[in-house]
Amino acid sequence: MFCIKGEGKNKDTIIHHYRKGGTTLKTSKSCLKGIIRAGATAVLFAACVAFAAPVGLPPVPVPVDNPMTPEKVKLGDKLFHDTRFSTTGEVSCATCHDTAKGFADGLPVSEGIHKLKGTRNAPTIINSAYLHTQFWDGREPSLESQSAQPFLNPVEMGLKDHEPILKIVRSDPEYSALFSQAFGKTGEQITMTEVKQALGTFERTLISGNSPFDQYYFKGDKTAMSPAAVRGLDVYVNQGRCVSCHRIEQTQALFTDNRFHMIGVSANQMPRDLEELSAAVRNVKEKGTDIAVLSNPRTSSLGRFAVTGDLTDIGAFKTPTLRNIELTAPYMHDGSHKTLEEVVTFYNNGGALNETDTVPELLSGGIRPLNLTDEQQADLVAFLKALTSPEFAPK
Amino acid sequence: MNRRAFLKATGTGLMASAFPISLVKLAFGGQDPSRDFTFGYISDAHIQQIKGTQFVRNWDMGLIRAVREANLLTPRPDFFMFGGDLAQLGKKEELDHGLEIMSNLRGKVRYVIGEHDYYLDLGKYWQDKISPLYYSFDHKGVHFVVLNSILTYHKWTYETWPSPMDRMLAMARLDNPQGSPFMVGDQQIAWLKKDLAKINQNTPVVVFSHSPIQKIFKPWNFWTQDAEKVQALLKPFEKATVIYGHVHQIQYNQIGNITFQAVMATAWPWPYPETYSQSASCLPKITVPMNRADPFFERDATGWQFVDMNSGKTAMHYQLPDNPNRTVIFDAATGKPKDVKYQDYIRRIPPQTHF
Numbered sequence: 001m002f003c004i005k006g007e008g009k010n011k012d013t014i015i016h017h018y019r020k021g022g023t024t025l026k027t028s029k030s031c032l033k034g035i036i037r038a039g040a041t042a043v044l045f046a047a048c049v050a051f052a053a054p055v056g057l058p059p060v061p062v063p064v065d066n067p068m069t070p071e072k073v074k075l076g077d078k079l080f081h082d083t084r085f086s087t088t089g090e091v092s093c094a095t096c097h098d099t100a101k102g103f104a105d106g107l108p109v110s111e112g113i114h115k116l117k118g119t120r121n122a123p124t125i126i127n128s129a130y131l132h133t134q135f136w137d138g139r140e141p142s143l144e145s146q147s148a149q150p151f152l153n154p155v156e157m158g159l160k161d162h163e164p165i166l167k168i169v170r171s172d173p174e175y176s177a178l179f180s181q182a183f184g185k186t187g188e189q190i191t192m193t194e195v196k197q198a199l200g201t202f203e204r205t206l207i208s209g210n211s212p213f214d215q216y217y218f219k220g221d222k223t224a225m226s227p228a229a230v231r232g233l234d235v236y237v238n239q240g241r242c243v244s245c246h247r248i249e250q251t252q253a254l255f256t257d258n259r260f261h262m263i264g265v266s267a268n269q270m271p272r273d274l275e276e277l278s279a280a281v282r283n284v285k286e287k288g289t290d291i292a293v294l295s296n297p298r299t300s301s302l303g304r305f306a307v308t309g310d311l312t313d314i315g316a317f318k319t320p321t322l323r324n325i326e327l328t329a330p331y332m333h334d335g336s337h338k339t340l341e342e343v344v345t346f347y348n349n350g351g352a353l354n355e356t357d358t359v360p361e362l363l364s365g366g367i368r369p370l371n372l373t374d375e376q377q378a379d380l381v382a383f384l385k386a387l388t389s390p391e392f393a394p395k
Numbered sequence: 396m397n398r399r400a401f402l403k404a405t406g407t408g409l410m411a412s413a414f415p416i417s418l419v420k421l422a423f424g425g426q427d428p429s430r431d432f433t434f435g436y437i438s439d440a441h442i443q444q445i446k447g448t449q450f451v452r453n454w455d456m457g458l459i460r461a462v463r464e465a466n467l468l469t470p471r472p473d474f475f476m477f478g479g480d481l482a483q484l485g486k487k488e489e490l491d492h493g494l495e496i497m498s499n500l501r502g503k504v505r506y507v508i509g510e511h512d513y514y515l516d517l518g519k520y521w522q523d524k525i526s527p528l529y530y531s532f533d534h535k536g537v538h539f540v541v542l543n544s545i546l547t548y549h550k551w552t553y554e555t556w557p558s559p560m561d562r563m564l565a566m567a568r569l570d571n572p573q574g575s576p577f578m579v580g581d582q583q584i585a586w587l588k589k590d591l592a593k594i595n596q597n598t599p600v601v602v603f604s605h606s607p608i609q610k611i612f613k614p615w616n617f618w619t620q621d622a623e624k625v626q627a628l629l630k631p632f633e634k635a636t637v638i639y640g641h642v643h644q645i646q647y648n649q650i651g652n653i654t655f656q657a658v659m660a661t662a663w664p665w666p667y668p669e670t671y672s673q674s675a676s677c678l679p680k681i682t683v684p685m686n687r688a689d690p691f692f693e694r695d696a697t698g699w700q701f702v703d704m705n706s707g708k709t710a711m712h713y714q715l716p717d718n719p720n721r722t723v724i725f726d727a728a729t730g731k732p733k734d735v736k737y738q739d740y741i742r743r744i745p746p747q748t749h750f
Binding site: 244 | 460
């Protein structure tokens, strides 16, 4: 696991790279290329590089209003693992984002209080600091805003509101000390803002690169990957068409384009006509996106559409990273693919597990049959297994 | 909600309203709301047979997607238009396969013929199975005319080619030095004159054609040879609009009283010829160019559109997979169509110039 170095000393590298109304404002030294997209709410989301990243990853973007400190990390770590923030006292963030399981849970869809099932597969939170949006449908713009949602979802931690959390953190002596050190706040001064900031800060330390692929590709160690994985990389960037969404750049690789695509997973769950679509949209409006999509597979299948209402986004889900993918089976937003081999078969058939399955009508134009041989498919899987960071590699 | 407020709300409002963009009732408070209506427009599917029951997947998927999306529009459009080039090489198999996909579209569909549908059998199967080649109809106070604008010289059509398929292949080629310019022809122009004679000059008139009834770029047949003759017949009308396919891109223009708007293809995008020639040109500057297509996403820079007629002029709502949707309305203040979002140069997304 990568840990903080420098503790936010590199203040001179703070930049504000902020886009609003088509104008890009640069307010300080540019140390990070790339624009952090601000939504309609125009959250000032600047980036400060608090620490260097491992091989294959860019500097970690940190919001200017929530700089990294070791005190906040320590507090966030404790909050992340605290089961008292659920109605049963049994579920914490770490229940579904388990260190031992690649910060996922190994289940098709996650289980919250009373073993209640949601509709979506727990994504790893390793490297989630780099994502432009959070959740499979990108309904939250930051780790901070994302972190407050699962507490209140009836199938996750089940709280009615955030008050029980505040009650604990304001009265528990251990938390009192930690909040005091992290934020200089005690008692009533502690609000959900601090809780969310601490959780976000902790998650920004879960950065993991330096895989055999990184050594091979960015460090030139030609022996770092097996010959099968090297052949698999060729399939990945050429005939397999993987790299167009799961991107590898010249100096780093996040393995995501931060976009949303309808690749055909769980297409049979999607609303079949206008009436079903309208019902699903009403469900979103009435219950709120977070609760609606996790409680109803048909509503869940709307994907990004539940957030944007744009027809392009029906059934579209965020491109997940592929780093450490070997650890986080089963796959896809609904956990419907058991193995990497199944995933590769699915793409090879152009968005279908069986060649004879009906092609979804709203399938993304990027998805089409690939005509890969069995050997090419096996090589591709070998390559995907070369994306595991050493700290997670099977012993 | 007036038009401006509607566009503002749907531009960035996302789920701010009860329903997503296409599910919002398009009520702009026109003078007579009972006459407000929308129609859908799908065009240039280019369904192409490989052999037997095998068809080009990419073109199939484009038309299937457009039909599926159009079925999610609410309130339902009053009718749909198909703007021509249902087939690639005019074959019965291609037209039948295209019609099969179109049969899933919920609502009445009217058809405009394109050159890819015509030049194999000169429109015989089309007329038997699909539609007359030219006709007119009235709907809620608007007079609609469908033209067959892809005819050409008698000699080229009947005396030049050894076989119908040779003729079809020649017309299907862009930049073909042996090609021939499109025209409406005097017989149809005489019919149009008679048809329009009955219509009050205050009545909004909308002409649907496959080729542009204006002259843009002859080598690609972005062109109708006798366009001026048709334009002259439309001149007396207060509100005249021509909607055309063929060019596979967003175009709009104003010539005198006539507004021109192109519709998207579901199959593939063409660039504006100016960008193709990559040198100074005298092409009319009639459009905000489309964002460059990302070729990985086959649907990028394709699409379909729905049109609202509530001001008596066409407001075109382009639905563009993998690309921001666009809306082009008639701006009464300037007397020209304009893109509601990207018309100002500063608002445009600069084209990518390298990879």
